[in-house]
Amino acid sequence: MQEPQQISVSKLIRGTTGVYVKVRVVRKWKKEDFRKAFVGEDFSLELILVDEEGHVIQATVGKALIQSFEDKIIEGYTYKIGRFQTFQNRGYDIATAHKCRLRFGSTTTIERIQALIPKSAFKFVSFQDIIDNNLDGRMLIDVIAEVDAYDMVSNIDNLERTYLWGQITLLAMGTICRRCKKNIIQIKYKKEKPIVVLQCVLRVPHEGEIKLSTTDNASKILINPNIPQVHEFRARNANKPPRTRGIVHIKTKDILAGNIKTIDELKNIEKAGTYVIVAYITKIDKTFKWYYNGCKVCTCRAGKKADGLWYCSQEECVAYEIGNHYRLTRFQAKFYIEDAYGGKAFIKMFDKLIKMKVNKSVMQCIEKLKEAGNDHGIPAEINEFQHKEYVFKVEVDNRFNLQLNSKCYNVIDFSDNENHIKHWKSEYKKIQDITSIIDMPAISAKTTAENLTAGGGSGTVPVKKKYADINIGEETTAASNAGNKDSASKKMKSIKIEKE
Structure with missing residues (x-):
């Protein structure tokens, strides 16, 4: 042999x-x-x-x-x-x-045996690959990052959010949460931001964002481990300026990247990512059911088969055969939106965001509709989303929005706070001011003279009207536009909102 x-x-x-x-x-x-x-x-x-x-x-x-x-x-x-x-x-x-x-x-x-074999075998992936969805969703990945902040999620037992580099949230659950929390607190008292190595974690969609999640047993969190990659990471980021938090819900980093857009600009975007828009919800799509049966593990949809069991729609989910005790009814809603430039699109909101405003469970809303004899209606709390202005943080998905050209966007976060809306309108104005200066062509003296002559000798140059300078709902009449053409390609449009 x-x-x-x-x-x-x-x-x-x-x-x-x-x-x-x-x-x-x-x-x-x-x-x-x-x-x-x-x-x-x-x-x-x-x-x-x-x-x-x-x-x-x-x-x-x-x-x-x-x-x-x-x-x-x-x-x-x-x-x-x-x-x-x-x-x-x-x-x-x-x-x-x-x-x-x-x-x-x-x-x-x-x-x-005794052998000279490496003591670790981390295959670190970058945050950019995680955000851009360049990875197999079933893969357990290794990540090295600095902890920016952390907080407990009170409504979920034994779950802790740890913010990594202010870009991605780690959802640490169960015993892993309890083990690492004490060490993180001790390090923070020393005024150090801990470097963590996350071994065997999952990239998951959660509350409309891409996050990292520990698994029940596979994942391991190492805090400030003494390995070469950690020393290199610390040295590489030693001179980076401290990161600052933005306003509630929407993070300041979006405006720093120029990610605030109008709806028409959003439709023409060629790069997947997250963007901020300010728009009205004009009405709710009543053909779109306001709740769905989902898998309790991964939040995807679940369906009932002939055997009477509920199955997750994703075969790679750890709970593919989830059974009734793993089914959870969740909110969903589809809205028509329109911004002050006349751009129109659809948005979808899901469970966590809707609960922020409704403050009820799906089953409580269903019972209330039954009592009112309106089993197939839409809860009044969801109807109240309509006819209001919001600032939305939306996701442009590589597959659905770019490849399939869908004009329906998933909402990651939103706010109807007037201060937030004013803030983002003013930030859009700043970005457009900068863009106007950069894009302004050189004008010769001859061209200027011809323009002045054609304009009746007036030395006034038409100025592009900015988002924040317009009162939403203001009527634009033909008389006000006569003799004064706007040089901008986009024009503001009055939005009339009528309750159904």
Whole structure:
């Protein structure tokens, strides 16, 4: 019988046999079984392995073999592993980019050894890739960042938000939250902003934004770990100015990036991202149902199949077969909006944002409608969104808005506070002033003289009317426009709002 040969992890392909690998276990965790009949039980033992060359691969120990291997495998130690199987790396909670994954069988051998193998195998991703959706949503990723601030979310048990670099929020849940909070507080008393390494976290849509979330068991948070990447990160960002908080709901960084737009400008944008607009909600789309049945785990829609169970619409969700006890009814609403320039579009709002104004659950609203004998109506609290001006932070999605050319935008945040609206109108005015100066063509003396002659000798140059200079609702008559053409390509439009 031929002796097994050592192989590099990078050369493993599906169906490889007769080989062994020398690796270090850099991460070990148990994956929970979310199937309805087995909720609370362990589904598998998952490992991340790194070899001498720094290549990583994920390994899985099935449910039936967990007891056989759990005590033999210790995180941080090196092993020689043979007689394993390889299969396609797919499913959810994928921890490496390797095309294959190892599977332990009943004949798999594992021997503890001494070997010079890296003690960590982080594959850090940038915030830009996270925000731009350049990653597989099923992948567990590693992130290095500075903690900007943190706070407890009181309405969700054991959940903490940690703001990373003022750009992305980490949702840390359960025991991870309790473990890291004390360390973060101690470091903040020393007036240091901690550097955190997030291992095996998920990129998730939450409350209309892209956020990072820990998983039940796979994720690990290291605070100020003594590794080269942390020292490089700290040195690289040592001279960066401190970040400041913006007004409530909408962050100041959006205006610094020139992200405040009119609706027509929003429709012509060619880059995905978040933008700010000021607009009226003119009416609600009554053909769009105001609530939906969703998965309690990932917030996606859930549907009932012939077997009577509710299923998440995303097959890669950890709770694909969610069952009735994982179903949650959530708010949704679609509105028509129009801004002061006459631009029109649709927006969608979902559960958390609507609850900010409604202060009721979906079921409470349904019961109230039933009592009024209006089962198919829309709650009065949602109807009250109409005929008001708001400042919205909306997402331009790469697929739906850019590729499919949809003019319906998801709202990430909003405010009807008059001070917020005035603030953003004035910021739009500032940006347009700067743009006008930059785009102003050179005017020759001859052209100027011709213009003055054509204009009746007047030395007054028409000035572009700015967003903040207009009173919304002001009538623009033909007489007021006669003899004074506006040089701007966009013109303000009076919005008449009539209640239905």
